[in-house]
Amino acid sequence: MKVGLFVTCLVDLSRPGIGFAALKLLEGAGCEVVVPEAQTCCGQPGYNSGGREIAKALARKVLAEFRDCDYVVAPSGSCSGQMKVATVHDLFQGEPDLPEFEKLAAKWYELSQFLVEVLKVERVPGKFAGTVTYHDSCSGLRELGVKMQPRYLLQMAGASIAEMDGAERCCGFGGTFSIKLGEISTRMCENKCESIRATRAGAIVGGDLGCLLNIEGRLRRTGDKDTKVLHFAQVIAGEE
Amino acid sequence: MQIQSMFFKKRASEKLDDAILQGNMKRAKGKFVDGRAKAVAEFGVWEEVRTHAAKVRDRALANLDAYLVEFERNAVRRGAVVHWAEDAEEACAIIAGIAAKNGVRKVTKSKSMVSEEVNLNERLEAAGVQVVETDLGEYILQLAHEPPSHIVAPAVHKSKEQVAELFVRAHGKPRLTEIPAMTREAREALRDHFLTADMGISGSNFVIAETGTTLTVTNEGNADMVTTLPRIHVVITGIEKVIGTLEDFATLIRLLPRSAIGQSITNYLTLTTGVKMPGDTDGPEQMHIVLVDAGRTKLVGSDLQEMLRCIRCGACMNHCPVYQNVGGHAYGWVYPGPMGSILTPVYVGLENAGDLPNAATFCGECAVACPVKIPLPDLMRKLREQQFDRKLRPWSERMVIAAWGFTATRPALYALLSRIGARVARWMGGSEGLIHWLPGIDGWTKGRDMPAPSGRTFREMYRQKRSGASHGR
Structure with missing residues (x-):
């Protein structure tokens, strides 16, 4: 089974460890993983900034790079939503390449969904003795239905989960929103951090790096140097 | 209402610092969100009815012209006069004209957001007519000289204590502390007005084509008083409120109060069909229905048409994390929250409300909550596309997107720049790995550190x- 790993631009630039954790998990489960080296970004920043043509150009680029894979997996609900939902429901509606994007969307998975629903993994390499709290990132949750899968995997690694109040509430990241409307974004993030602090968990875990950088940035700014901020792939791969 | 939406950022910033407002908003959020969730869970067939309701609204919009004409015919048959107003000015002129012609000195009003859109109160007051808002929330705001901050609960931004203060000043009675007593005092103050008004003005949640009926949902019963006691009844509403049948209404009313405040059924449904007929015990001598366009036809047939399905329940704003933090006044016009972020730019011009379509993280909570399945984030994105195409966003922002698009489609260039970027940012992060300030993204770094990249892509x-692996082989 040939699985394409879509690393995501944020992981590539900022936290390559998440990409290697995903790679380890997939290879460990017996997948033949390919990582097209020309990959950059899914196009969502352009899409949500009104740059529709830029988003389409990048979606076509992704399609060309991953067309031959049996599956494509990304450690992000947000980028996966872009490729599974935005392309077929909006960007390429009524266009000749729609069927190609429909095929890509059908074989595209967010990492936790792939591990749980397709590979049906029953063990993970990571061991994590401690309490974590999980933030449900919006796109994964509401566009793709990512909810129990990462929790299931974290528990498989031995983590116990202390649910925060409003786990499904947006952290305020929203891509360029976090810069354009920084003050509101910061307040939303502070609300999220309040919920995180109240759980007293040693780590806040999520599935989208954008949200995690946002949360980490606020926690550190408000003096919290201890709470770990982790992608679930790092925890379950034992790479945190 | 005077448009202030161009100052969204500044207004939002003030609201974030307003401790009283923040407390009031937090209280309201619990009531709205938890109440709705409970009502939806108890309902059992939410998704089915929601799907049907979206179809009912789409059918009405697809037949808008025919339904409106059918409505007019049936309303006229029952003795009403139907007026068509293309814009705010025309709507005000029609109603001020009716008031002048009939020597109206006092008007009682039940809640109408369309009347806020067209600045009706100001216009009538300028003509020497006394206008009394009778919805409790609107009454409070009239005393405070403030516009509504929410389309269902207009005074949601005010605390009990703030209202008590307003009542002391307006009613000249001792300060009250309990809500039931305050409500009673307002009722007593309003009773005289109900009995002495010459004209009643109501909004309308729906107008029914097959019967010529206008329909108003309230919890206070004030619309009953406004529509039946004065000798003249004027309805002001938007043309998109028309639906085909009472059967259609039966579908929508199952969703409206549940979505709005978690009520399975509203306290009052006021259906008004024509004037007082021989044998009727009450009702107005004249009934005028003013159907307002004011931008709505611009949406018909556009890629934003789904917005016209809106039944004004307020669920989108109640669930919006941006609205919850800044409140309705920050949005600077009549309609706040996600629905306002679409309607305001359309009705008053995208150039006057440029931040509103951008005031969303696209978290999607509004679209999940919407009882008629309006894809609100998608519509906001359409407006962002218009801004992008019409070059309405700041030059710097457009440049960043264009430069990023240019680079991301050129893998070799992208690889080079991202390797440099990762290293520079790593260096900037220092030993802590945190960037405390970065020009260009100070919107982020004012309130948050930027965790620095690890250094290599x-x-x-x-x-x-x-x-390495292949060399090793």
């Missing part, structure tokens, strides 16, 4: 790992 590390 995944792709270069991956390439190295692979070549």
Whole structure:
């Protein structure tokens, strides 16, 4: 089974460890993983900034790079939503390449969904003795239905989960929103951090790096140097 | 209402610092969100009815012209006069004209957001007519000289204590502390007005084509008083409120109060069909229905048409994390929250409300909550596309997107720049790995650190790992 790993631009630039954790998990489960080296970004920043043509150009680029894979997996609900939902429901509606994007969307998975629903993994390499709290990132949750899968995997690694109040509430990241409307974004993030602090968990875990950088940035700014901020792939791969 | 939406950022910033407002908003959020969730869970067939309701609204919009004419015919048959107003000015002129012609000195009003859109109160007051808002929330705001901050609960931004203060000043009675007593005092103050008004003005949640009926949902019963006691009844509403049948209404009313405040059924449904007929015990001598366009036809047939399905329940704003933090006044016009972020730019011009379509993280909570399945984030994105195409966003922002698009489609250039970027940012992060301030993204770094990259990109590390592995073989 040939699985394409879509690393995501944020992981590539900022936290390559998440990409290697995903790679380890997939290879460990017996997948033949390919990582097209020309990959950059899914196009969502352009899409949500009104740059529709830029988003389409990048979606076509992704399609060309991953067309031959049996599956494509990304450690992000947000980028996966872009490729599974935005392309077929909006960007390429009524266009000749729609069927190609429909095929890509059908074989595209967010990492936790792939591990749980397709590979049906029953063990993970990571061991994590401690309490974590999980933030449900919006796109994964509401566009793709990512909810129990990462929790299931974290528990498989031995983590116990202390649910925060409003786990499904947006952290305020929203891509360029976090810069354009920084003050509101910061307040939303502070609300999220309040919920995180109240759980007293040693780590806040999520599935989208954008949200995690946002949360980490606020926690550190408000003096919290201890709470770990982790992608679930790092925890379950034992790479945190 | 005077448009202030161009100052959204500044207004939002003030609201974030307003401790009283923040407390009031937090209280309201619990009531709205938890109440709705409970009502939806108890309902059992939410998704089915929601799907049907979206179809009912789409059918009405597809037949808008025919339904409106059918409505007019049936309303006229029952003795009403139907007026068509293309814009705010025309709507005000029609109603001020009716008031002048009939020597109206006092008007009682039940809640109408369309009347806020067209500035009706100001216009009538300028003509020497006394206008009394009778919805409790609107009454409070009239005393405070403030516009509504929410389309269902207009005074949601006010605390009990703030209202008590307003009542002391307006009613000249001792300060009250309990809500039931305050409500009683307002009722007593309003009773005289109900009995002495010459004209009643109501909004309308729906108008029914097959019967010529206008329909108003309230919890206070004030619409009953406004529509039946004065000798003249004027309805002001938007043309998109028309639906085909009472059967259609039966579908929508199952969703409206549940979505709005978690009520399975509203306290009052006021259906008004024509004037007082021989044998009727009450009702107005004249009934005028003013159907307002004011931008709505611009949406018909556009890629934003789904917005016209809106039944004004307020669920989108109640669930919006941006609205919850800044409140309705920050949005600077009649309609706040996600629905307002679409309607305001359309009705008053995208150039006057440029931040509103951008005031969303696209978290999607509004679309999930919407009882008629309006894809609100998608519609906001359409407006962002218009801004992008019409070059309405700041030059710097457009440049960043264009430069990023240029680079991301050129893998070699992208690889080079991302390797440099990762290293520079790593250096900037210092030993803590945190960037405390970065020009260009100070919107982020004012309130948050930027966690610095690890220093090398995944792709270069991956390439190295692979070549290492193949050398080793």
